[in-house]
Amino acid sequence: MITPHIISRAMLIAFVAFLIAAPWLIPAILNGFWVSVIAEIMIWSLFAASVNLLFGYVGLLSFGQALYFGFGMYGVAIGIATLGLSFWPAFGLGVFAAVAIALLSGIFAVRLTWHYFAIITVVFSLIFYFLAVSVKPLTGGDDGINFTLPPVFSIGDVTGSFSDANFQYFFILATVSLCFFLMHRVIQSPLGKALVAIRDNDVRAALIGLNVYQLRLIAFVMAGFLAGVSGALFAFFGRYASASYMFYHVSGEAVVWAIVGGVGTLFGPIVGTTLFIVIRELVSTHWEHHALIVGVMAILVVILAPKGLVGLWNEGLVRWCARAEATSARTDLQTEP
């Protein structure tokens, strides 16, 4: 009997296999350039996932995740360019900085109801955007800073470094996969169920003994962690950091990716991000106004398919399996003597 679960499992395996084979498969079919596009998509999917975690599972719409992305990014960039750190300490600094600022801002933000929460997340990200722009010597402002990347590891004669495109690809794949796996575990865990309960009915949640404020804060920090990791990866990937990535535009785009992909699903952010980045890559060579497509699609999805692509897919899958079940039951009946 075919269940949605089995189909999803199969697709997951196929997808992972594809990702692992991509560095050899893609250049053979298309062009090596697309391998680095896939790497970039993975980084941004993680960022979209941070939005999705807060909105899809906790019910909090943050329009300011670019702040934590920015801290992750600058933690790495400043760590390497100014502090002369090597790879892992810089990575650690970036993630730590993102989590710290997420905790600090979350303590205040999570107290607010959703309208004001959305607004204050933008305000916080704007404050730090302007700070980053004004402290130009340190951050390079909107122009940003470039730096060369130290190797990831060196054991004896073997060096692993991002200058090797394949190594870079697999490092990103591994990190992003690990984060998604952790997210999956959390969502299935008692903590994850409690978060969904809070989203569904926060009064009831308090009445059964859940500390709503504390749990929301934990979720906020987790989302900050994901955004921070994606920012750090971005800095490594581009050897570049710029304040412009902290602007609310970036946060907003991630919200669109998450919603178009499918809010409240694990793969929604990946699907949404892939769609928009592929469109950007395909369209921008011929027409520079691809942002128009983003805007139109955002509106269309929100009006026509608010559950997003993965949401639609899941619904369709359930219906298709139910029908397949019914049909086979009917044929069984017909073949009865």
Place this chain on the structure above:
Amino acid sequence: MDTLLLLALNGLIWGLIIALIALGLSIIFGLLDIINIAHGDFFMVGTVMAWFTLELTGNFWAAFLVVPLIGFILGALIQRIVIQPIRNVAALTIVATFGLSLILQESVRITFGTTPRRILPPIQATFPVFGINYELYRLFAALVAIVALAGFFVFLHRTKLGTWMRAVRHDRETAIAMGVPAQRVYVLTFGIGFALAALGGVVAAPITTVEFRTGVDILPFCFMAVIIGGLGNLPGTAAAAVLLAFLEGIIQSFADPTIARISSLVLMSAVLLVRPQGLFKGLAK
């Protein structure tokens, strides 16, 4: 000293223009529960339409009539087509207005282009104010803004439509139960919101650059005015806009404008966290 005076006056006048725009944002937020990310772009479209009016007719004054009207129609259409279907899922409206913002910016890029343009003020004289020769057009702009603000409050309190709007903002269910046509009020509100922002755009066009990014700069400021003034507190929002612009203008004379902006944002956060009903409670009805 002269620079300080100049900046203070400029700030004051900008504040009046922003008050106009922020009122539009406030009624959309207060009545429709919508965080309108595209509102700054409504202003920007106003400036662009003013430019086009000037290009096509050679007459800038026509823009004062034509642009707000077009803005009203656009706003009404947007409400019916985009907002109405998703009115009940508040979070999705933010995404929709963000999409709208992208569409407006790109449409302007396509039609108007990316080069910033300037419009020469239709009044070129200066007028002595407190010992400096001040651009007469700016004084005129202030006058227009004040008249428009006054007109808006008269509309809100003395006309049937305005009363309906206040009723719905105050207590939606009761208003509907009493027969106020809520749907029409929503369309009206969004239309007026766009029109106010567009009017602000026309007034501001000769004293700012006309380009597709001006909306992005102005949006945070409008939100600041709405929050610090107090959501639903229209006079408070107008007062906050003027005050904030005035203060930022003064601070600019001795500090980096970015610092001024950051302080306003920090103030806004404080208000959100400590006194979400805004600082000007006394002015509310």
Place this chain on the structure above:
Amino acid sequence: MSEPVLRTENLTKRFGGLIAVNNLNLSIPSGRLHAIIGPNGAGKTTFFNLVSGLLAADSGRVFFKGRDITGLKPHEVSRLGIKRTMQIKSVFPQLTVAENLWVTRHATNQTLHPFRSAARDPETRERVELTLEQIGLRALAHRSAGTLSYGDIALLEMGMALISDPQLLLLDEPTCGMSPAETERAVEKIKQLTRKIDIVIIEHDMSVVFEIAEDITVMTQGEILASGSPDEISGDERVREAYLGRPEDEDYVEEVAHA
């Protein structure tokens, strides 16, 4: 005399100019099912809200088994063992019936492990199974709670109250919106529970009240009008006037009280 399970001292709550609960001095003894009745707007649900921490009192105190719980937040009150259901039945619609129970149990134990799978904990799994049996929703265990009928949601709510091992159960109009059959089932459950747990219920359905209540308090306009056994209450003139007011209803009360 043993400590009352719930006691209030001059409890007051105002909403603007309206006094919802006015200097309430209520004492509810342990071991007897207590019903609070009264006309709409009497302050009964406000009283529950004050006890469970959803509202902050303007003045006065609330004591639970001798412990001052005034001003505690809802989740803190819940963790002390006071559980309540709401007038409008509400559960967690996006979770399944079983998950609703799981989440409640975890919230009680305060075991919110972030990585272990929610379904693995054996002790919790047993309790969830047991509770599903008790409320009779075994068959619907994997259905989304949002798709249940109103009566089943009420049962689930009661299951959530049970699985959390409450010491005091506050039921706000538990039979509201139920069909006669569902009401009967609910009443049976409440009777079973009252042997082990202290229960206070707010009810409008007089037949239910007189069937299960051992003590009744009548509230009106935020104050206690009368308090006593079902017989005393049904015979009380002031209660009839304030609550019922019409001769036909008097007969109804007579009838129901002696049914």
